[in-house]
Amino acid sequence: xxxxxxxxxxxxxxxxxxxxxxxxxxxxxxxxxxxxxxxxxxxxxxxxxxxxxxxxxxxxxxxxxxxxxxxxxxxxxxxxxxxxxxxxxxxxxxxxxxxxxxxxxxxxxxxxxxxxxxxxxxxxxxxxxxxxxxxxxxxxxxxxxxxxxxxxxxxxxxxxxxxxxxxxxxxxxxxxxxxxxxxxxxxxxxxxxxxxxxxxxxxxxxxxxxxxxxxxxxxxxxxxxxxxxxxxxxxxxxxxxxxxxxxxxxxxxxxxxxxxxxxxxxxxx
Amino acid sequence: xxxxxxxxxxxxxxxxxxxxxxxxxxxxxxxxxxxxxxxxxxxxxxxxxxxxxxxxxxxxxxxxxxxxxxxxxxxxxxxxxxxxxxxxxxxxxxxxxxxxxxxxxxxxxxxxxxxxxxxxxxxxxxxxxxxxxxxxxxxxxxxxxxxxxxxxxxxxxxxxxxxxxxxxxxxxxxxxxxxxxxxxxxxxxxxxxxxxxxxxxxxxxxxxxxxxxxxxxxxxxxxxxxxxxxxxxxxxxxxxxxxxxxxxxxxxxxxxxxxxxxxxxxxxxxxxxxxxxxxxxxxxxxxxxxxxxxxxxxxxxxxxxxxxxxxxxxxxxxxxxxxxxxxxxxxxxxxxxxxxxxxxxxxxxxxxxxxxxxxxxxxxxxxxxxxxxxxxxxxxxxxxxxxxxxxxxxxxxxxxxxxxxxxxxxxxxxxxxxxxxxxxxxxxxxxxxxxxxxxxxxxxxxxxxxxxxxxxxxxxxxx
Numbered sequence: 222x223x224x225x226x227x228x229x230x231x232x233x234x235x236x237x238x239x240x241x242x243x244x245x246x247x248x249x250x251x252x253x254x255x256x257x258x259x260x261x262x263x264x265x266x267x268x269x270x271x272x273x274x275x276x277x278x279x280x281x282x283x284x285x286x287x288x289x290x291x292x293x294x295x296x297x298x299x300x301x302x303x304x305x306x307x308x309x310x311x312x313x314x315x316x317x318x319x320x321x322x323x324x325x326x327x328x329x330x331x332x333x334x335x336x337x338x339x340x341x342x343x344x345x346x347x348x349x350x351x352x353x354x355x356x357x358x359x360x361x362x363x364x365x366x367x368x369x370x371x372x373x374x375x376x377x378x379x380x381x382x383x384x385x386x387x388x389x390x391x392x393x394x395x396x397x398x399x400x401x402x403x404x405x406x407x408x409x410x411x412x413x414x415x416x417x418x419x420x421x422x423x424x425x426x427x428x429x430x431x432x433x434x435x436x437x438x439x440x441x442x443x444x445x446x447x448x449x450x451x452x453x454x455x456x457x458x459x460x461x462x463x464x465x466x467x468x469x470x471x472x473x474x475x476x477x478x479x480x481x482x483x484x485x486x487x488x489x490x
Numbered sequence: 491x492x493x494x495x496x497x498x499x500x501x502x503x504x505x506x507x508x509x510x511x512x513x514x515x516x517x518x519x520x521x522x523x524x525x526x527x528x529x530x531x532x533x534x535x536x537x538x539x540x541x542x543x544x545x546x547x548x549x550x551x552x553x554x555x556x557x558x559x560x561x562x563x564x565x566x567x568x569x570x571x572x573x574x575x576x577x578x579x580x581x582x583x584x585x586x587x588x589x590x591x592x593x594x595x596x597x598x599x600x601x602x603x604x605x606x607x608x609x610x611x612x613x614x615x616x617x618x619x620x621x622x623x624x625x626x627x628x629x630x631x632x633x634x635x636x637x638x639x640x641x642x643x644x645x646x647x648x649x650x651x652x653x654x655x656x657x658x659x660x661x662x663x664x665x666x667x668x669x670x671x672x673x674x675x676x677x678x679x680x681x682x683x684x685x686x687x688x689x690x691x692x693x694x695x696x697x698x699x700x701x702x703x704x705x706x707x708x709x710x711x712x713x714x715x716x717x718x719x720x721x722x723x724x725x726x727x728x729x730x731x732x733x734x735x736x737x738x739x740x741x742x743x744x745x746x747x748x749x750x751x752x753x754x755x756x757x758x759x760x761x762x763x764x765x766x767x768x769x770x771x772x773x774x775x776x777x778x779x780x781x782x783x784x785x786x787x788x789x790x791x792x793x794x795x796x797x798x799x800x801x802x803x804x805x806x807x808x809x810x811x812x813x814x815x816x817x818x819x820x821x822x823x824x825x826x827x828x829x830x831x832x833x834x835x836x837x838x839x840x841x842x843x844x845x846x847x848x849x850x851x852x853x854x855x856x857x858x859x860x861x862x863x864x865x866x867x868x869x870x871x872x873x874x875x876x877x878x879x880x881x882x883x884x885x886x887x888x889x890x891x892x893x894x895x896x897x898x899x900x901x902x903x904x905x906x907x908x909x910x911x912x913x914x915x916x917x918x919x920x921x922x923x924x925x926x927x928x929x930x931x932x933x934x935x936x937x938x939x940x941x942x943x944x945x946x947x948x949x950x951x952x953x
Binding site: 281300301302303304306308310315316317318319320323350351352353364392393396445452454489 | 544545551552555556558559562563565580581582583673674720721725726766
């Protein structure tokens with residue numbers, strides 16, 4: 222009888238803890254502003270006992286959170302650096318990446334800008350500060366205002382790697398906290414230029430410039446033809462297990478793909 | 491029954507094929523990555539190779555990512571790649587170093603009473619090593635440490651000799667600093683500038699001042715601040731203010747009548763850039779040495795300089811450095827110069843050097859120079875020419891270039907230089923310094939020179 226009561230108590234405890242399971246997700250603003258919250262809502266609808274804590278303050282914070290053990294999933298729009306993997310290893314943490322979506326960093330300008338396209342070489346020159354006036358790249362004269370993400374952002378680093386030959390940003394470049402802020406500033410500034418993920422290309426007042434004739438679309442990103450396309454990651458400590466795995470499986474499944482597509486990202490195959 | 495068996499067999503074969511395909515993919519990727527060990531070490535994750543395999547469809551994106559992650563982790567675990575940072579607060583570390591071998595020929599004609607017109611030649615075989623690390627922390631903090639050869643404050647050279655002994659081959663601390671640097675600094679929510687930097691410790695000089703008047707080996711100790719505004723008034727016009735408060739002499743205050751000595755520097759730089767790599771800068775500055783018991787007493791005092799000559803202390807200097815740089819005819823050009831005056835020049839020259847009161851015009855110094863070069867990395871070259879003029883009481887020899895005129899005042903002359911990069915990290919250079927007295931009737935020290943010539947031939951490599 223005592224054993225039966227003990228077993229029932231243990232089962233009740235297990236069920237209770239399972240019902241109250243919380244997933245802590247930290248990291249990329251690109252992923253955490255729209256895509257992951259909507260996926261979390263859909264997942265919660267199917268798994269009522271699950272709660273989410275989501276903090277989107279940049280990819281660097283997501284990777285650090287896995288190292289520090291303060292998150293179950295680290296969202297990152299860039300790969301973990303060798304130094305970050307080494308730091309994690311010293312704490313017994315194994316960084317395991319899962320590609321959850323693809324994205325293309327679109328080059329945006331104000332709708333009043335006369336340019337209808339831009340070359341990779343000119344993108345490099347503008348963001349590094351080699352050219353500072355629109356007339357130097359075929360536009361109407363005007364001092365170029367460059368908007369970038371801040372240094373905690375994975376997009377900030379990825380753009381340097383993919384578009385700027387790893388050179389430093391122009392000294393006068395203005396650092397913004399997120400994609401929405403960049404889109405808003407470029408939308409207000411006739412001489413503005415910036416880069417945002419595909420989910421933010423429909424913001425008011427902006428237009429996307431084809432880069433060497435290629436726009437960031439689902440097809441061009443999947444075909445790896447758009448020059449500034451990149452994968453987005455969930456990092457976990459070791460292979461995902463339990464509720465974390467369930468959530469990632471949901472994201473990579475048909476229901477998750479629909480949401481990923483709806484919010485402007487390209488689903489991972 | 492037979493049909494079912496055949497289906498099972500096909501399924502088993504299919505599974506086996508898939509498994510073999512997967513194994514082949516991984517083997518291929520790993521083998522290729524191992525072959526390209528050099529690039530793997532450089533990239534840390536074999537990136538370009540894996541990207542190519544993914545693009546060709548040999549690997550899926552996820553498979554490529556898993557291989558890349560495994561290789562990065564393996565590399566981190568190897569003795570060369572395994573670096574344990576002090577804490578996870580360290581976001582990045584840059585380790586750097588350089589070494590240089592130098593042949594130096596010196597000729598000096600003294601004018602002192604004890605050795606009038608003595609002609610002294612010297613051949614020197616020298617080397618230097620500098621090993622440094624820059625640490626990037628979170629929240630705008632960074633730090634640096636650099637170890638280097640030589641005890642002198644204005645040199646990093648050691649001499650070969652002593653039948654291969656190691657005397658003098660010790661390594662000392664050349665830099666140790668903590669820095670806070672941020673863009674758009676704000677107080678109470680009000681952004682008051684575009685950039686701000688505070689540096690504490692033994693640090694590189696933040697000031698725009700020619701090597702002639704601030705030897706590039708001298709790393710001041712104390713605090714410095716830099717605050718900048720970009721695109722002021724008009725596009726391309728930047729303003730930067732700098733301040734430095736440095737300890738130059740720390741004394742035991744239990745000894746009667748001793749005082750610590752300090753060096754204070756303030757500078758305002760205006761920079762206008764009208765095209766890429768094209769700019770003009772003007773940066774007026776004030777340099778003040780405070781009272782200090784042993785200040786200016788290198789010879790027999792507490793300052794360890796390369797040349798050990800008599801120093802001029804307590805200077806109050808106003809200087810105006812100027813630089814103009816531009817690209818033309820596929821070459822980089824730079825004109826530079828400084829004009830300055832020591833407000834206490836005449837008085838200090840008489841006090842510290844015993845110069846008679848009928849000698850005047852002892853307070854002015856200036857330089858003008860031109861550099862031209864092409865390229866970066868392998869095949870890059872540069873030539874330069876400069877004229878320098880330093881009157882007897884014009885400047886503190888604690889800061890001026892230790893190579894020119896053997897660090898003495900009352901000297902004028904030229905510096906000619908040429909350099910060439912044999913590879914991206916190995917370069918050679920030749921520099922000739924020639925100087926002569928401005929006023930032959932003035933004696934500024936026990937080893938005062940009529941003329942001094944120094945030829946330096948360098949071979950340097952960075953790592």
